Amino acid sequence: xxxxxxxxxxxxxxxxxxxxxxxxxxxxxxxxxxxxxxxxxxxxxxxxxxxxxxxxxxxxxxxxxxxxxxxxxxxxxxxxxxxxxxxxxxxxxxxxxxxxxxxxxxxxxxxxxxxxxxxxxxxxxxxxxxxxxxxxxxxxxxxxxxxxxxxxxxxxxxxxxxxxxxxxxxxxxxxxxxxxxxxxxxxxxxxxxxxxxxxxxxxxxxxxxxxxxxxxxxxxxxxxxxxxxxxxxxxxxxxxxxxxxxxxxxxxxxxxxxxxxxxxxxxxxxxxxxxxxxxxxxxxxxxxxxxxxxxxxxxxxxxxxxxxxxxxxxxxxxxxxxxxxxxxxxxxxxxxxxxxxxxxxxxxxxxxxxxxxxxxxxxxxxxxxxxxxxxxxxxxxxxxxxxxxxxxxxxxxxxxxxxxx
Numbered sequence: 001x002x003x004x005x006x007x008x009x010x011x012x013x014x015x016x017x018x019x020x021x022x023x024x025x026x027x028x029x030x031x032x033x034x035x036x037x038x039x040x041x042x043x044x045x046x047x048x049x050x051x052x053x054x055x056x057x058x059x060x061x062x063x064x065x066x067x068x069x070x071x072x073x074x075x076x077x078x079x080x081x082x083x084x085x086x087x088x089x090x091x092x093x094x095x096x097x098x099x100x101x102x103x104x105x106x107x108x109x110x111x112x113x114x115x116x117x118x119x120x121x122x123x124x125x126x127x128x129x130x131x132x133x134x135x136x137x138x139x140x141x142x143x144x145x146x147x148x149x150x151x152x153x154x155x156x157x158x159x160x161x162x163x164x165x166x167x168x169x170x171x172x173x174x175x176x177x178x179x180x181x182x183x184x185x186x187x188x189x190x191x192x193x194x195x196x197x198x199x200x201x202x203x204x205x206x207x208x209x210x211x212x213x214x215x216x217x218x219x220x221x222x223x224x225x226x227x228x229x230x231x232x233x234x235x236x237x238x239x240x241x242x243x244x245x246x247x248x249x250x251x252x253x254x255x256x257x258x259x260x261x262x263x264x265x266x267x268x269x270x271x272x273x274x275x276x277x278x279x280x281x282x283x284x285x286x287x288x289x290x291x292x293x294x295x296x297x298x299x300x301x302x303x304x305x306x307x308x309x310x311x312x313x314x315x316x317x318x319x320x321x322x323x324x325x326x327x328x329x330x331x332x333x334x335x336x337x338x339x340x341x342x343x344x345x346x347x348x349x350x351x352x353x354x355x356x357x358x359x360x361x362x363x364x365x366x367x368x369x370x371x372x373x374x375x376x377x378x379x380x381x382x383x384x385x386x387x388x389x390x391x392x393x394x395x396x397x398x399x400x401x402x403x404x405x
Contacts, residue, residue: 006030006031007020007029007030007094007096008030008090008091009031010098010099011100011273012032012033012035013040013273013274014042014044014273015272015292016293017040017063018294019272019293019296021062022294023300026297026303028297028300029066030096031067031068032064033068033070034069035070035071037069038056038128040067041056041059041060042286046059046125049131050131050163051162051163053162056128056131070084070086072084072244075095075247075269076089077249077268082095093268096272097245097256097264097270097271099241099242099244099245100274101275101284103238103239104239106236108208108209110208110210111209119209119211119214119216120215120216121230121231121232123231123232124234125156125234134231137231138160139164139165142166143165143166143231144166144168144229144230145169145227145229145231145233146160146170147206147219147233148171148172148235148237149169149170149171149172149173150178150179151180151315152235152237153171153176153233153236154176154189154193154317155317155319156235157233158193158198161193162196162320166197167197167199168198169199169200169201170219171200171201171202171203172203172204173203175190180315180334180367181330182355184344184355185328185334188351188353189369191351192351193319201221205221205222206221207220207222216229216230216231219232240254240255240274241274242255245264248266250265250266251265252277253277254282255271255275256271256275256276256277257277258271259278260307261307262276262292262296272292273289273293274289276292278310279310283313285311285315287313287314288311295308312331312332313331314331314382315330316328316329326369327372329368329372330366330368331365331379332363332364333364334357334366334367335365337359341357342358351369352370353368354368355367362386363378363382364382
């Protein structure tokens with residue numbers, strides 16, 4: 001394969017590495033260009049590394065056959081090359097953007113030093129470097145504030161609590177994981193965290209970070225109450241990395257706009273993973289990234305007529321700590337619309353909760369906390385989007401049949 005015909009992938013995360021591996025299996029080698037010094041790793045496992053459950057090596061992904069460590073600074077679409085910070089240029093036939101996303105840093109007063117750096121003790125939680133820095137900083141008994149109560153914030157708070165920190169979780173919304181969980185499931189997550197010693201504050205907007213001697217000393221919510229702290233973790237979501245694409249003149253919305261062939265506005269450039277926006281949606285999850293990588297590999301290798309039409313992804317979270325693990329799964333629409341059929345089964349003693357939402361005889365969403373024996377059958381029914389069998393009564397079989405899972 002000549003240098004002008006080869007596939008070059010920018011980004012050595014899950015999407016980029018998976019794409020390169022599958023292309024190799026199909027006889028189409030690809031060069032992966034990544035800017036992190038670590039071996040490619042699975043970000044999904046970083047919370048377990050922070051908790052001390054896994055070592056960093058457990059997160060490692062299978063290394064691509066061809067990997068170059070460099071920071072790409074520009075794309076020359078006319079010459080079909082990418083330029084790197086060290087002055088080198090790499091030619092491509094097809095370029096794939098798998099640049100991922102960056103942690104969102106909220107607009108808090110005092111968040112940055114005069115040098116535009118985070119003060120000592122303030123950390124984002126997105127990369128392996130973030131995780132290792134947090135692991136080095138956390139100590140039993142220290143005060144820690146986690147800003148953000150989504151999936152990442154909940155995972156970070158649990159990990160710090162397991163390490164012995166005195167954790168406050170500040171969530172601006174009215175409940176934890178509000179985008180994925182209904183109020184009842186969210187309440188169970190909160191109960192679990194509080195059982196680990198985490199102090200949870202919802203409808204709590206942090207406005208200030210206060211420092212002394214260059215290190216964080218407190219944060220201040222909107223109500224003016226001062227929370228003393230030794231450590232602040234920013235878990236406020238992620239934003240697609242689209243700077244390269246925008247500077248190259250590609251069409252960008254929230255992410256890099258792609259069609260059903262993962263093609264950008266330049267026919268020689270594709271995009272997958274967290275940086276890609278398909279049909280108005282940026283997923284930011286592992287399952288869509290893997291599906292996009294598989295589809296694009298088949299297309300680039302000429303092994304089929306695959307098309308990407310979107311991913312119906314299920315969110316899984318396991319919180320470990322003292323006692324039994326806390327498992328949850330959520331998918332689709334967990335908040336019903338008027339006229340929807342809602343079925344719930346709850347056991348307060350065992351701390352389990354199951355709920356499904358049915359619309360026009362089709363399963364459109366659900367949430368399970370505790371026992372997940374039915375999740376396989378539910379996921380298959382939801383992904384198939386086919387009419388459910390009905391005997392005229394409530395579809396309790398959805399919550400009681402394990403479907404072989």
